[in-house]
Amino acid sequence: MSRFIFILVFLIWLACPAKLEHDISRHLPLQLGTFAVGYALLIAGLTVWGKRLAARTQQPEAAIRAKRFHRMLDASRWIILAWFTLGTYWLGWKTLVDHLLQNSFAQRHELQFPSLVIGCLPAFAAWLGLWFAQYAVDAARLRQNVLFDPPANPPPPPPLRDYLRTHMRLQLLLIVAPMLILVLLRDVLITTLDAILARLMQSPPSHDTLEMAIAIPSVTAMLLFGPELLRRVLKTRPLPASPLRQRLETLCQQHHIGYADVLLWQTSHQMANALVMGLVARWRYILISDLLLDRLTDDQVAAVFAHEMGHVKHHHLYWLAACVIGVVLTCSLAADWIGNHYPRIGDSDIGQVLVLLPLGVAIFGLVFGYVSRQIERQADVFAARALAGTVGQPVDAANAAIFAAALQRVALLNDINLDARSWDHGSVTSRLDFLHALAQTPDATAGYDRAMRRFYRLAAAGLAVVAIALAVYAWLG
Ligand SMILES: [Zn+2]
Numbered sequence: 001m002s003r004f005i006f007i008l009v010f011l012i013w014l015a016c017p018a019k020l021e022h023d024i025s026r027h028l029p030l031q032l033g034t035f036a037v038g039y040a041l042l043i044a045g046l047t048v049w050g051k052r053l054a055a056r057t058q059q060p061e062a063a064i065r066a067k068r069f070h071r072m073l074d075a076s077r078w079i080i081l082a083w084f085t086l087g088t089y090w091l092g093w094k095t096l097v098d099h100l101l102q103n104s105f106a107q108r109h110e111l112q113f114p115s116l117v118i119g120c121l122p123a124f125a126a127w128l129g130l131w132f133a134q135y136a137v138d139a140a141r142l143r144q145n146v147l148f149d150p151p152a153n154p155p156p157p158p159p160l161r162d163y164l165r166t167h168m169r170l171q172l173l174l175i176v177a178p179m180l181i182l183v184l185l186r187d188v189l190i191t192t193l194d195a196i197l198a199r200l201m202q203s204p205p206s207h208d209t210l211e212m213a214i215a216i217p218s219v220t221a222m223l224l225f226g227p228e229l230l231r232r233v234l235k236t237r238p239l240p241a242s243p244l245r246q247r248l249e250t251l252c253q254q255h256h257i258g259y260a261d262v263l264l265w266q267t268s269h270q271m272a273n274a275l276v277m278g279l280v281a282r283w284r285y286i287l288i289s290d291l292l293l294d295r296l297t298d299d300q301v302a303a304v305f306a307h308e309m310g311h312v313k314h315h316h317l318y319w320l321a322a323c324v325i326g327v328v329l330t331c332s333l334a335a336d337w338i339g340n341h342y343p344r345i346g347d348s349d350i351g352q353v354l355v356l357l358p359l360g361v362a363i364f365g366l367v368f369g370y371v372s373r374q375i376e377r378q379a380d381v382f383a384a385r386a387l388a389g390t391v392g393q394p395v396d397a398a399n400a401a402i403f404a405a406a407l408q409r410v411a412l413l414n415d416i417n418l419d420a421r422s423w424d425h426g427s428v429t430s431r432l433d434f435l436h437a438l439a440q441t442p443d444a445t446a447g448y449d450r451a452m453r454r455f456y457r458l459a460a461a462g463l464a465v466v467a468i469a470l471a472v473y474a475w476l477g
Pocket residue numbers: 307308311376379
């Protein structure tokens with residue numbers, strides 16, 4: 001979930017109404033000071049805690065203490081978001097930024113990009129502070145060499161700058177870069193169209209109308225070409241030719257999966273992961289991280305790779321994109337309806353922050369989390385079958401075991417507790433138990449395939465209902 005908090009930061013900034021009507025009050029410096037000090041205290045507290053923890057890794061209770069620290073780090077991401085909301089709405093941050101941009105080119109043309117970049121900066125800076133606080137603990141862990149099956153000479157922990165840069169790329173930029181490009185695209189298109197239409201028409205359409213007209217083409221362009229941007233943001237290069245690369249390419253050919261390239265994901269050995277991105281083969285990339293490649297056997301790398309192939313084979317990226325668009329439209333419809341029927345909620349800062357926003361997050365979390373867990377499981381099943389050479393057969397015990405070993409190793413390398421429930425992936429244990437259960441009963445895999453077909457029919461029906469509801473709502477005005 002943590003990456004999605006970045007999107008929430010954007011949404012909160014964009015949803016907050018302009019505060020230009022508020023005069024710069026004499027309390028503003030005090031309010032902004034409080035806003036900054038809040039973040040500083042959080043980061044300072046966590047940094048001291050992290051350093052103390054790193055110095056005591058040999059003590060018997062170290063593992064429990066580290067777990068507590070990581071739980072607090074998780075909570076801090078939400079605290080940063082909550083504090084950002086408070087600062088934006090009530091501690092004068094939005095007022096200051098609006099006044100700074102007053103009468104600027106950006107404000108005159110109603111551009112969103114400059115305000116968004118400046119506005120979200122405090123939250124992202126605080127996030128960087130969290131990694132700073134985390135560094136000492138992670139470095140101590142690497143030095144201790146607790147990683148599974150360490151090589152004879154474990155590499156030293158990365159320097160702080162590398163560590164921060166890699167975390168920025170892996171977490172922040174992965175989500176933030178496409179969002180920023182999308183907003184920039186919107187600004188450029190609207191300003192250009194505005195200028196052209198003003199010459200051609202007596203009364204050019206409003207920005208709201210233009211925004212609706214460009215929404216679908218911009219989002220489609222981003223979904224199609226986004227991987228070209230992300231492969232650069234994430235620091236990747238083509239996976240060098242090797243017997244393993246040959247084996248992965250053969251797997252793709254066997255299962256008729258098109259792709260532009262298989263990429264080596266350079267994470268300074270900080271993360272064991274694989275990723276597939278791209279809706280169409282021309283701009284589709286399958287990424288394997290350096291740590292994954294170094295620490296897994298070829299069989300296990302193939303298993304993880306096959307899981308990513310499963311996402312392509314079952315069109316999961318399309319379903320996820322449709323799900324996100326469906327949920328966002330449903331939430332905006334619900335917000336609009338509530339705003340019309342309960343103006344005290346829709347028009348007030350308190351109503352927006354305490355009712356509409358949590359409602360949106362809850363709907364998104366429930367629907368996206370559920371869909372995401374289903375498709376992860378289906379990709380696991382695909383992987384176990386693909387390793388056996390054919391995906392029409394039931395999952396067999398030997399290949400389920402190879403996949404299980406790969407997933408366990410990935411969890412260990414990333415310091416993920418096998419039983420920890422993940423909102424969008426489910427726990428590693430539950431995923432592996434499910435696969436073993438399928439391998440135990442010959443008919444179970446066919447039953448599972450039928451259940452998934454039902455699941456997709458239901459999802460399609462749900463999306464159709466959303467589309468009809470939207471059409472009716474628009475028609476009724
Ligand atoms: Zn997956």
